[in-house]
Amino acid sequence: MNILTFDIEDWFHILENSSTNTSEEWAKFPSRIQSNTERILTLLETNNQKATFFCLGWIAKSHPEVIRTIAKYGHEIGCHSNMHQLVYKQSPAEFKSDIRAAICQLEDIVGVKILSYRAPGFSITKKTNWVFEILTELGIERDSSVFPAFRSHGGYLSFGTTTPIKIETNGYSIKEFPMNTVPFLRLPIAYSGGGFFRIFPAFALDLMIKRDNYVMTYFHPRDFDPDQPMVPGLSLLRKFKSYVGLNSALSKLTHWIENNKFIDLQEADKQIDWSTAKSVKLHDKV
Secondary structure: OEEOEEEEOOOOOOOOOHHHOOHHHHOOOOOOHHHHHHHHHHHHHHOOOOOEEEEOHHHHHHOHHHHHHHHHOOOEEEEOOOOOOOHHHOOHHHHHHHHHHHHHHHHHHHOOOOOEEOOHHHOOOHHHOHHHHHHHHOOOOEEOOOOOOOEOOEOOHHHOOOOOEEEEEOOEEEEEOOOOOEEEOOEEEOOOEHHHHHHOOHHHHHHHHHHOOOEEOEEOHHHHOOOOOOOOOOOHHHHHHHHOOHHHHHHHHHHHHHHOOOEOHHHHHHHOOOOOOOEEEOOOOO
């Protein structure tokens, strides 16, 4: 099962960077979201592939035509928060308000219920299990925010699984589609998106995707834009992580899409027999 997903945010939506923390700062930068998203949509349409697009409410408000175009091509629209803030830096009330605003913004544009969610930066941790209760209260049925490996924006090393599972918490239930990982230098890493996808050579990516029975991808429009400006204020490490491999990323994605079958999150949900699926109980009341 290969699941194709994109996080729809602009090139300047970099977390924990002083020059890109708020919408007032975002307004200073020229947007590249429309052309970068259209590049992805053209590739998918050419190869008859569908994906889930986790969209920011801020993008929906600022560029509603981008959301309409994604939906017009028949792709699932998911929620990626409203204002692209780290979950573990929000209170439950702040988180709920942000997600509700994003869902309303997206549903007003596409006219269908939003059922899938991914946290900015995969920033759900073992200290924020209350998130799953709030998501279900807001009508979200599928989450893809658990990153069961070390990550600068959190990570959830103790989650215990890298395949789909039901999360039970305080009487609520949600379907979790975590990132898949592989061991690399004795540490689990996610190769199917972000910096590792851009760093690894194409032959290594081919070997890994063919070996795994479950692959959850995560890409951003900026991952395939070698002409984007440099975000100001980044450390040398952040510059490397954000800009390495941009020149070859689109050709790698094209190769993957031409040679592998992908589905979106809603189709993956249909293919799983949840009545027999494993579940994990988490307890962290709001």
